[in-house]
Amino acid sequence: MSEILVDVKNLSKEYKRGGETLVVLDDLNLEIPKEDYLALMGPSGSGKSTLLNLIGGLDTPSSGSVSINGERIDQMNSKQLSNWRASNVGFIFQFYNLLPVLTAQKNIELPLLLTNLSGAQRKKHVETALNIVGLADRSGHKPSELSGGQQQRVAIARALVSDPDILVCDEPTGDLDRDTATDILNLLKSLNEDHGKTILMVTHDPAAAESAKRSLHLDKGKLII
Amino acid sequence: MYWILVKAGVIRKRIRSLLTMLSVVIAFFLYGLLHSADPLFSGAAGEINAERMIIMPKHDMMFGRLPQSHINYLESLEGIANIAWLDVLSMDINSMTENIPIFAISKDYFKVMDRFEALPEEKEAFFSNRRGALAGKAAADIKGWKVGDLVSIPTFSEKNDGSNVWEFVIEGIYTTNPAADELGIMVRNEYVEEARIANKGTVSMIMFNLDDPSKADEVSNIIDNNYKNSAYATFTGNEITLSQKMLSDIGDIKLIITAIISAVFFTLLLVTANTMSQSVRERTSDLAILKSLGYKDGQIFISILLESNFIILIGASLGLMLTLITMPFIDQASGGLTGGIIVFDFYQVIRGILIGVLMASLAGILPAYQAYKLKVVDALAKG
Numbered sequence: 001m002s003e004i005l006v007d008v009k010n011l012s013k014e015y016k017r018g019g020e021t022l023v024v025l026d027d028l029n030l031e032i033p034k035e036d037y038l039a040l041m042g043p044s045g046s047g048k049s050t051l052l053n054l055i056g057g058l059d060t061p062s063s064g065s066v067s068i069n070g071e072r073i074d075q076m077n078s079k080q081l082s083n084w085r086a087s088n089v090g091f092i093f094q095f096y097n098l099l100p101v102l103t104a105q106k107n108i109e110l111p112l113l114l115t116n117l118s119g120a121q122r123k124k125h126v127e128t129a130l131n132i133v134g135l136a137d138r139s140g141h142k143p144s145e146l147s148g149g150q151q152q153r154v155a156i157a158r159a160l161v162s163d164p165d166i167l168v169c170d171e172p173t174g175d176l177d178r179d180t181a182t183d184i185l186n187l188l189k190s191l192n193e194d195h196g197k198t199i200l201m202v203t204h205d206p207a208a209a210e211s212a213k214r215s216l217h218l219d220k221g222k223l224i225i
Numbered sequence: 226m227y228w229i230l231v232k233a234g235v236i237r238k239r240i241r242s243l244l245t246m247l248s249v250v251i252a253f254f255l256y257g258l259l260h261s262a263d264p265l266f267s268g269a270a271g272e273i274n275a276e277r278m279i280i281m282p283k284h285d286m287m288f289g290r291l292p293q294s295h296i297n298y299l300e301s302l303e304g305i306a307n308i309a310w311l312d313v314l315s316m317d318i319n320s321m322t323e324n325i326p327i328f329a330i331s332k333d334y335f336k337v338m339d340r341f342e343a344l345p346e347e348k349e350a351f352f353s354n355r356r357g358a359l360a361g362k363a364a365a366d367i368k369g370w371k372v373g374d375l376v377s378i379p380t381f382s383e384k385n386d387g388s389n390v391w392e393f394v395i396e397g398i399y400t401t402n403p404a405a406d407e408l409g410i411m412v413r414n415e416y417v418e419e420a421r422i423a424n425k426g427t428v429s430m431i432m433f434n435l436d437d438p439s440k441a442d443e444v445s446n447i448i449d450n451n452y453k454n455s456a457y458a459t460f461t462g463n464e465i466t467l468s469q470k471m472l473s474d475i476g477d478i479k480l481i482i483t484a485i486i487s488a489v490f491f492t493l494l495l496v497t498a499n500t501m502s503q504s505v506r507e508r509t510s511d512l513a514i515l516k517s518l519g520y521k522d523g524q525i526f527i528s529i530l531l532e533s534n535f536i537i538l539i540g541a542s543l544g545l546m547l548t549l550i551t552m553p554f555i556d557q558a559s560g561g562l563t564g565g566i567i568v569f570d571f572y573q574v575i576r577g578i579l580i581g582v583l584m585a586s587l588a589g590i591l592p593a594y595q596a597y598k599l600k601v602v603d604a605l606a607k608g
């Protein structure tokens with residue numbers, strides 16, 4: 001087995017609502033090796049998104065640790081997490097979440113504006129990302145001028161552009177028809193196999209889980225193999 | 226980086242941004258207009274121009290009287306160069322074009338009030354005919370008066386022959402520089418004084434030049450103090466300070482203007498703040514995605530503030546520019562009142578811009594804080 005990229009230990013996440021405590025993730029352990037492609041399934045409300053957000057550094061746990069590439073991201077403050085996210089993780093969400101007024105090219109460039117790259121360098125990176133997702137000819141289009149599948153490709157290019165080790169996808173095909181979903185899944189698969197990206201994907205779709213290297217089930221805050 | 230965020234924010238709802246900007250333009254246009262009239266009310270017109278000093282009745286500038294003994298007193302003072310006086314024989318400010326005002330002037334009037342001009346030969350003809358008159362250019366144009374015309378003008382002043390109608394011979398045309406105050410007819414004070422029944426021995430105002438213009442304040446104070454407790458108290462000043470005094474007699478205009486501008490700006494503040502906060506609310510998922518990409522809370526905060534500054538400053542600049550463009554027309558249209566002293570200078574522009582920045586920051590700070598506090602996880606859970 002190769003090197004461990006994501007190391008989750010005794011992770012718990014609770015929400016206090018009124019007097020009650022809602023345990024969403026309960027003392028959870030998970031290791032994801034580099035270049036793994038892991039599908040996470042489970043019923044609605046089981047805590048899949050919560051786990052994903054913790055691993056992606058969007059949220060902090062109630063207890064336990066999350067290490068990515070040896071870095072304890074659970075101990076970072078919000079500013080450190082922002083910096084960390086900017087260069088270490090790419091997010092892909094169900095609803096693409098592109099900025100409507102910006103062209104595909106500008107949307108993809110957004111993460112790079114936080115770096116020291118020159119305009120020319122940024123342009124090159126954006127082109128590379130567009131080529132990988134097969135949308136080089138649509139760079140000047142606004143999201144409203146693109147199909148759902150194309151928008152998701154732009155979102156994937158945006159997640160790729162800063163060359164992160166891990167891609168975190170929350171139901172990336174949830175809003176797409178079967179054929180388009182298959183295209184997107186093939187794209188993710190090639191990112192994993194050909195570009196060495198580690199992928200963690202939440203999905204309700206057995207076919208999507210099928211395309212991953214392995215899958216895990218989450219139920220009531222616990223992982224079931 | 227900030228520029229693209231600001232741009233994305235502004236053009237997301239173009240129409241709304243434009244409308245907000247438009248209201249900013251209008252507010253600052255108003256601000257510019259009202260403030261450019263400031264010198265009229267605040268005495269900020271700089272050093273008083275002492276070339277032409279005027280004494281008027283303190284308590285009723287329009288229709289009050291000054292006795293001729295004031296002229297004698299003025300002659301006894303040191304440092305006075307020329308003295309002239311003027312009597313308003315007839316004036317109806319509601320129908321100046323209909324009933325041309327009649328001013329009875331003394332011999333040296335043109336010497337003192339050198340912004341009034343007439344051809345030398347016409348002036349000579351005027352001063353050698355007791356019933357001579359010089360018509361203002363505007364008045365002559367309206368009434369079709371020409372040199373040599375005999376004009377009969379009904380007034381409220383009775384002559385000693387029992388008639389209210391005064392007759393004069395037009396001997397020339399007078400103009401002013403800058404063109405204002407040309408709506409009138411000048412006649413001889415000696416004749417009026419002799420022919421009328423009421424107001425004998427009084428004048429409406431006295432004007433003089435100083436040997437040393439820098440003594441303007443000093444001399445004004447001496448004169449006004451001398452008549453402080455008199456029934457004919459005086460107010461001495463130049464044309465600017467006199468217009469100020471007249472306006473402030475009408476009411477505390479400066480206060481009213483400040484109140485109007487404050488109200489306008491306060492409304493604008495609410496409108497902009499509301500627009501911004503609505504726009505932030507609509508953009509929750511945009512902002513969340515930016516944060517997920519690694520944009521820091523502080524950067525998002527600043528970008529919202531910049532956006533509000535962008536809208537307000539563009540609007541403010543356009544509004545102030547509009548003021549500068551329209552100013553000459555307004556100055557012209559106001560006729561004599563502003564007398565070319567309306568100014569809108571660099572200082573006013575800077576102050577306008579500073580007000581803009583302040584407003585933008587006030588309007589933007591709450592929405593910016595909303596955006597700052599936004600948690601990616603919560604925003605995505607909702608979207």
Ligand SMILES: Nc1ncnc2c1ncn2[C@@H]1O[C@H](COP(=O)(O)OP(=O)(O)OP(=O)(O)O)[C@@H](O)[C@H]1O
Nearest residue numbers: 015022024043044045046047048049050051603606
């Ligand atoms: N901010 C929050 N405050 C309180 N409870 C929360 C919050 N966020 C999530 N939860 C709760 O945590 C539980 C897990 O939510 P999560 O979004 O992780 O589920 P999920 O497995 O992704 O579900 P789905 O498949 O519907 O997306 C849910 O019961 C949800 O109500």
Ligand SMILES: [Mg+2]
Nearest residue numbers: 048049050170
């Ligand atoms: Mg979910």
